[in-house]
Amino acid sequence: MSHHLVEARGLSHVYEDGTVALQDVSFRITHGESVAIIGANGAGKSTLLMHLNGHLSPTRGEVRIGETPLTKETLPAIRRTVGLVFQDPDDQLFMPTVYDDVAFGPRNQGLPEADVDRRVREALERVGIWHVRAKPPYRLSGGEKKRAAIAGVLAMAPDVLVMDEPTSGLDPYARRQLIGLLGEFSHTRIFTSHDLDMVMDLCPRTIVMLQGSIMADGLTREIFADDALLARCRLERPFALQACPVCGHTHG
């Protein structure tokens, strides 16, 4: 059985106040794929992510990870499989030191301390911030915080990485570095983002959402070439695909 499959079948979600956030959403993401979920504010991206990790339960439809449907019973196993990195690292880092924070997940998995130590070291070295392990998280820079949050999820050895707006709030250099890092991962990856240039770099496949429904699901290049679709979904071509403001030349 592959744990790396992520599947939504007719997923709908209605919030208590009656807001319809997801409407009959279906997709299947297979082993090792890197997929972007894009859409305007309020399109339902975040709600969808909350479903992939079982933080919300569907009003209708279901989510399957591997071949396992997401239910109350399978939730602990699924949370081990799907690692969710939140948009604001400050929401995710709560232990007194970076080391303890990254160790939080493995310790919850009940691993012996030697294994926890190995996982923490590997994860922090992977994201390149082993040297700040003894610092309290609030003393880190924005880029380091993001890396620490990612390390916290990597240390749980998930098969699927789900990230909400990974590049938001980063300076251009930190953003470029992070994109490089994310490109090296072999996990099944699902990103939401407004950073469409990042999507171009990292995700061969894109799912476009509008008002809780999937408007398009296909090759990123083709979707970004469809100006009518982008306009309808309140999106624009990535800068890399727009005409050069100086000479008017278009790549892509």
Added chain:
Amino acid sequence: MSAPAVIAGLLDFRRLDLLATGDSALHRLDARAKVLVTLVFIVCTMSFHRYAVASLIPFFVFPLAVASAARLPIAFLLRKVALVLPVALLIGLPNPWFDREVLVQMGGLQISGGWISLLSIVLRSMLAAAAAIALVAVTEFPAICGALERMGMPRSLAVQLLFLYRYLAVLNEEAGRMTTARDQRGGGRPLSIRLYGMLVGRLLLRTWDRAERIYLAMCARGFTGDLRRGQPSRLGGPDIAFVAGWCGLFLLLRTHDVTHWLGTAVLGLLR
């Protein structure tokens, strides 16, 4: 200064957190040893009779010794200790009205029992605050919660305590942001009661939201209700010596009037 700024000033957690990550012989002691000594200290000082003043003074040696051994900034600790003064005064101020019996006669000056018990309350609160702050400044807060749990506090309570601490820091940050936002457009005008109420309400809601996101993030990493820390530490020789030494001293100070002895000894030398 607006109310959230006061809150932010009071809850200077980052500074305490930072001090607690220091490295001194005291920092390295097992948290249980430090918690136990602090508890014995507080029980000893609280159990004096209500007119005790002179016999409380020697107890200041404990927070002072901790502060100097761990090289804590004294001014910072004093500011924190000063925060309990208003509360202590509020509790003790009625005493001089109710208890007018003259206890001390110094020449023409008569001091009633009420004033003495007020002074005693103030001293005790300062002692308790100084010891507690010294403890927090040399011990990481999660370690304190872990120690309390291992000493028999129910696990759920220990976890609650840890969250309280973490969320106070969150509240602090939110309050800071709101203060900046208000100052930006407040035009230097004082805060009206109505606006103040709205701000506090907003603060609660925002903190609530953030706390929920933190909780989600914890669940996403397999949190099920117990907070596991690394290898549980073992009590070693230094821990036992620390507990035995200080508790012995506290009991001595509690059961014998050391101040009186010292006074007599000094007078004897002067004679």
